[in-house]
Amino acid sequence: METTLQEKKIFDTLKKYGNNKSRLIDILHELKNELAENKKAVRKILSEKLEISAAELDEVISFYHFFLFGKGKYNIYLNTSITAELKDRDKVKKAFERYCETPFNSVTQDGLIGLYDTSCIGMNDQEPAAIINGKIFTNLTPYRVKELVQGIKSNKPVEELMYENSGDGNNSHPDVNSMVYNNIRRKSIILNKDYPVYSFLKKGIKEMTPEEVINKIESSNLRGRGGAGFPTGLKWRFGCRVPSNHRVIICNADEGEPGTFKDRVLLTEYPELVFEGMAAAAYATGSDIGILYLRYEYLYLLKFLNKKLIEMQASNLLGNNIEGIKGFNFNIRIQMGAGAYVCGEESALIESLEGKRGEPRDKPPFPVEKGYLGYPTIVNNVETLATAVKILHFGPDWYSGFGTGDSLGTKLLSISGDCKLPGIYEVEWGIRLGEVLEMCGAEDVQAVQVGGPSGMLIGMKDLNNLNSIELMKWYKPSGMMVAEKFFDRKLSYSDLPTGGSIIIFNNSRDLLKEVVLNFMSFFIEESCGACSTCRNLPYIMKNKLQKILNGNGVKKDIEDLLSWGKILKASRCGLGQAAGNPILSSIFNFRYLYEKHIQSLVEFNSEFEIEKAVTAYSKFVHRKPVLYHLQ
Amino acid sequence: MIEKSNKKIIATASLAGCFGCHMSILDIDDRLLDLIELVTFDKSPINDLKQFTQPIDIGIIEGGCCNSENIENLKYFRQNCKTLISLGECAIMGGLPAMRNGISIKECLQEAYLDGPTVQENKEGILPNDEELPLLLDKVYPCHEIVKIDYFLPGCPPRADLIWNALTAILLGKDIELPYEVLKFD
Numbered sequence: 090m091e092t093t094l095q096e097k098k099i100f101d102t103l104k105k106y107g108n109n110k111s112r113l114i115d116i117l118h119e120l121k122n123e124l125a126e127n128k129k130a131v132r133k134i135l136s137e138k139l140e141i142s143a144a145e146l147d148e149v150i151s152f153y154h155f156f157l158f159g160k161g162k163y164n165i166y167l168n169t170s171i172t173a174e175l176k177d178r179d180k181v182k183k184a185f186e187r188y189c190e191t192p193f194n195s196v197t198q199d200g201l202i203g204l205y206d207t208s209c210i211g212m213n214d215q216e217p218a219a220i221i222n223g224k225i226f227t228n229l230t231p232y233r234v235k236e237l238v239q240g241i242k243s244n245k246p247v248e249e250l251m252y253e254n255s256g257d258g259n260n261s262h263p264d265v266n267s268m269v270y271n272n273i274r275r276k277s278i279i280l281n282k283d284y285p286v287y288s289f290l291k292k293g294i295k296e297m298t299p300e301e302v303i304n305k306i307e308s309s310n311l312r313g314r315g316g317a318g319f320p321t322g323l324k325w326r327f328g329c330r331v332p333s334n335h336r337v338i339i340c341n342a343d344e345g346e347p348g349t350f351k352d353r354v355l356l357t358e359y360p361e362l363v364f365e366g367m368a369a370a371a372y373a374t375g376s377d378i379g380i381l382y383l384r385y386e387y388l389y390l391l392k393f394l395n396k397k398l399i400e401m402q403a404s405n406l407l408g409n410n411i412e413g414i415k416g417f418n419f420n421i422r423i424q425m426g427a428g429a430y431v432c433g434e435e436s437a438l439i440e441s442l443e444g445k446r447g448e449p450r451d452k453p454p455f456p457v458e459k460g461y462l463g464y465p466t467i468v469n470n471v472e473t474l475a476t477a478v479k480i481l482h483f484g485p486d487w488y489s490g491f492g493t494g495d496s497l498g499t500k501l502l503s504i505s506g507d508c509k510l511p512g513i514y515e516v517e518w519g520i521r522l523g524e525v526l527e528m529c530g531a532e533d534v535q536a537v538q539v540g541g542p543s544g545m546l547i548g549m550k551d552l553n554n555l556n557s558i559e560l561m562k563w564y565k566p567s568g569m570m571v572a573e574k575f576f577d578r579k580l581s582y583s584d585l586p587t588g589g590s591i592i593i594f595n596n597s598r599d600l601l602k603e604v605v606l607n608f609m610s611f612f613i614e615e616s617c618g619a620c621s622t623c624r625n626l627p628y629i630m631k632n633k634l635q636k637i638l639n640g641n642g643v644k645k646d647i648e649d650l651l652s653w654g655k656i657l658k659a660s661r662c663g664l665g666q667a668a669g670n671p672i673l674s675s676i677f678n679f680r681y682l683y684e685k686h687i688q689s690l691v692e693f694n695s696e697f698e699i700e701k702a703v704t705a706y707s708k709f710v711h712r713k714p715v716l717y718h719l720q
Numbered sequence: 721m722i723e724k725s726n727k728k729i730i731a732t733a734s735l736a737g738c739f740g741c742h743m744s745i746l747d748i749d750d751r752l753l754d755l756i757e758l759v760t761f762d763k764s765p766i767n768d769l770k771q772f773t774q775p776i777d778i779g780i781i782e783g784g785c786c787n788s789e790n791i792e793n794l795k796y797f798r799q800n801c802k803t804l805i806s807l808g809e810c811a812i813m814g815g816l817p818a819m820r821n822g823i824s825i826k827e828c829l830q831e832a833y834l835d836g837p838t839v840q841e842n843k844e845g846i847l848p849n850d851e852e853l854p855l856l857l858d859k860v861y862p863c864h865e866i867v868k869i870d871y872f873l874p875g876c877p878p879r880a881d882l883i884w885n886a887l888t889a890i891l892l893g894k895d896i897e898l899p900y901e902v903l904k905f906d
Binding site: 451620621622625626629645649652653655656658659660661692693695696697699701702703704705706707709710711712714715716 | 788791809812813814815824825826829847848849851855856857858859861862864865866867868869871872874875876898900903904905906
């Protein structure tokens with residue numbers, strides 16, 4: 090390496106993290122520029138100091154979107170989510186390519202600008218959106234792109250390119266300084282600001298034993314809000330079963346399911362509630378380590394959140410003997426992700442926290458027994474923790490007054506797509522989907538994706554023979570696509586479960602070509618690659634769908650797709666198991682869309698041509714391709 | 721061998737595979753004795769029979785297609801078998817051999833026969849082009865892209881229990897039940 094300045098920075102960074110290889114993600118974030126400039130040399134020092142092989146290092150670097158790319162001085166990450174596509178992403182993309190004079194997923198010749206496709210960045214309510222050097226740019230248009238690129242070419246700092254502090258609420262807080270909008274459209278028990286922050290930590294907690302805290306959460310029947318709906322009280326109870334010197338509370342803020350952005354809003358407007366929830370969980374379970382895993386797309390919130398934590402430490406709401414309770418020691422740090430959907434899966438998240446590739450672990454043991462660094466670990470969703478605080482303050486009976494049957498309380502919905510008022514809606518569980526659509530001003534609706542791409546597509550044809558049990562068979566981890574006759578169904582764990590993502594498509598949309606293909610590309614891009622099923626099948630399935638759309642499909646192709654869906658269930662984690670859902674559920678419920686394209690009289694149609702397939706080999710070895718026996 | 725009975729006739733083949741799936745068939749252990757009550761093996765590496773001697777009820781294919789011989793063999797099976805099963809990762813998705821699909825055939829051959837670190841004595845730069853050799857395909861194809869496949873049994877290799885459950889279900893005309901414990905790879 091040429092400059093010792095660079096070397097010094099590497100050694101300083103390593104020192105800062107105590108040469109601890111479990112902090113590799115942080116180290117790589119800080120050394121991003123050095124890595125881009127002189128990968129080999131940096132790699133050598135890192136692998137020596139951290140005692141990991143160069144191959145292991147590459148394995149980690151190549152896993153994360155934001156390490157793999159980002160070679161330009163300005164890096165533009167344009168969101169590929171379906172709502173961006175619906176809002177003319179294509180024009181914006183072409184504008185970027187035209188003004189930067191380079192195609193996407195490459196860097197300009199002078200190394201100034203890198204253009205990259207990027208999976209959902211949590212801005213579905215203000216698409217098309219892009220991240221440029223950590224800052225979010227929303228509602229992009231080709232005209233705006235022209236301005237941006239001109240600004241970049243004259244080397245303006247990224248802050249000058251944006252309309253500073255133009256977002257609402259805390260988005261214009263000096264520490265956030267973003268042009269993002271919260272778009273909170275409906276408030277209920279969680280979002281109502283009727284709760285003086287930290288009241289539970291300051292007062293209520295002293296009147297309760299840890300056991301009582303767990304009991305309260307259990308009797309409220311609070312279920313995990315990430316989508317899977319595991320009972321929170323039970324998880325906390327499991328978390329303190331195994332004896333251990335340390336216990337860990339992790340707040341999962343890696344919301345990667347396309348279409349969800351509720352955690353973004355909670356962390357912007359209600360961070361106190363989230364951190365207090367973590368502290369309450371720590372008190373209940375006797376945990377001392379707290380980590381908020383924040384997706385890298387929300388980097389713009391980091392400074393703001395860190396300041397909140399420092400404030401809490403200063404007033405003894407975090408630290409040792411919190412609020413004078415002897416032995417209640419708990420601290421929180423924020424860990425940035427680096428761009429990987431699968432890290433939303435709790436065991437993959439833990440792997441990532443330990444500085445490795447975010448590949449889900451084989452279970453058992455479950456994280457509540459053996460999680461982060463081997464300690465019992467409880468991973469809760471942002472919304473779950475915020476809700477827990479309100480339950481502890483107002484009581485489980487108050488909470489049970491809202492919601493329905495097996496789904497008590499409220500749910501934050503992230504609504505986007507073809508509707509007048511995209512944004513965050515807090516609704517009571519049990520609300521009819523039709524009412525949700527009225528609420529957000531959606532008209533001429535063809536289908537609704539409830540729960541993101543891993544969800545399901547439900548149409549009119551199968552409605553009569555579809556019951557909840559069948560639905561639940563397909564549901565993993567959250568949601569489904571729903572068509573008109575189905576809009577009377579109610580959002581709840583037993584009927585229409587959801588992690589909160591609601592994407593609406595009107596009748597002008599081509600569900601297969603626009604929506605399903607986009608969702609499949611998402612799963613192909615985001616597979617961690619650990620299981621061959623999830624690594625290969627979504628790709629094969631997407632090709633098959635393309636074959637059908639090309640007019641070469643036969644009935645058997647649809648059956649093949651269905652049987653591969655079953656094979657996908659062999660994958661290790663819920664995300665891999667759900668990777669075929671866009672196709673499976675659309676066949677299940679919109680089968681007529683497939684049948685429209687297939688050749689009904691042909692039994693089998695292979696697109697394979699042996700003459701073409703042997704040409705490359707025959708040419709290279711100078712051999713005449715004799716194929717008479719195959720004719 | 722040609723005696724008439726009610727037994728179903730099975731044939732098996734390994735294309736671009738490693739014979740691991742065939743090992744897994746043997747791994748059904750003493751249930752082989754039960755199986756033999758229900759079926760007769762025709763063309764198969766298990767009995768080393770090279771040609772079909774009668775129409776086949778169930779053909780089991782291990783491995784995908786990497787060369788012209790695989791294609792010929794697979795088509796031959798399809799013509800002779802009432803039911804055709806893709807057994808294992810390679811037959812269904814190409815598997816390990818398909819790792820070469822991202823690399824051009826030219827590069828593959830160069831590395832294997834000319835430039836690779838383990839190439840020692842090929843000074844004349846001979847490439848495999850004898851007419852007796854099958855022709856390599858541009859990539860490895862899963863079986864279902866060549867012929868119609870009726871059932872897919874996953875695994876690397878598929879567990880013996882999975883093979884047993886599926887075979888008996890097909891033989892007895894029942895639905896194949898594959899619970900997660902039997903299906904999952906690790």
